[in-house]
Amino acid sequence: MAFTRTRGAAAAVTLAGTAGISLIVAGLAAGPAGPPQPEAGSHGVEQHHRSPRPVLPRSAPLRIDIPAIDVHAELVPVAGDPHGTLEVPPLDRPTVAGWYRPGASPGEAGNAVVVGHVDTRHGPAVFFNLGRLRPGDIVRISRADGRVVTFAVDGVGAYPKGNFPTTLVYGPGGPGAALRLVTCGGRFDERSRDYSHNIVVRASAVR
Template identity: 65%
Template sequence: MVTGTGLLAAGLNLAPTPPPRPGSTAAPDRSVSPGTALSRSVPVRVEIPAISVRAEVVPVAADADGRLEVPPLDRPTVAGWYRPGASPGEAGNAVIVGHVDSLRGPAVFFNLGRLRAGDTIRVTRSDGEVVTFAVDGVGSYPKDRFPTDRVYGGGAAARLRLITCGGRFDLRQGDYLDNIVVFASRVR
């Protein structure tokens, strides 16, 4: 009974650290010269010094319901590259997704909401190129109003989008209600 009472108390007041929220709404993408786009190459690692992220990247696509796939929850330190889209450094928007947390606690993109304009993101590709991006802005969006066009749309410039969960965790749905999206443009 003592254990039960303890667990009840824990259930009511467990893990008091929700994921950080972005400071302001996402700024529009910076106007950048398209420069010389790289050819296609699979990304293998993402590094974000400002929030101490160094993570392996694996390819993902979509699940049977057409929703963006994410790496399995039992590998919370791994990020997923959206394979049907551009690769980092190619013309267009490359998309990398990572969990905000797992059942055990914070995961690879837990601190994504802390990023600010100008922060650096480096992506290493399988061809050995390291592509550097600068953050243009960070936004929080309800999942039913996800900015599909800004995330997956593209142009001549090489851009990067990082996605994770945010906002309130809905117990009934077993999912967070929002997505945090980082918008970044290639600088090197």
């Protein structure tokens, strides 16, 4: 699998190059259409259309809940290895999502990034239905300090792996707290054992 590479000392907020993130090990028998994809026009409103909420100090996230797609998952920290390759959650725990630890924590100023597998050889994984989200859907992140940060989805997009929206995902973001959810999508290529696109959800803190 090909993973997006970090850019040296700037790894806290950016990823280098245009390669997309691969978050699967094998495609499902889900038909040729693959996992659900964003609707045309679901890119949604820009983040600055929402009034920014007060930001919080740093605290590790423990759990993510997305009621609209029935996601209720543990969060584990992920980062980059010494070769600059982005880590992903372990494949033997497909219901777990990963928080990109070098970036912002959910509720801090900037973009907090959460990644999750779309599927494994055995069935759907934590973010299989991420493409079903629509602007206005709610995402809640429970933090180690006891706070729960609520985000509202601003937009959902599908991006070719060769044109991954690095700045959109990893920042720098605006003055408020934002969230990016990332998984694989598009069509599954049996030869490369990978999906053609990444699904990216943009959300802003609302309380």
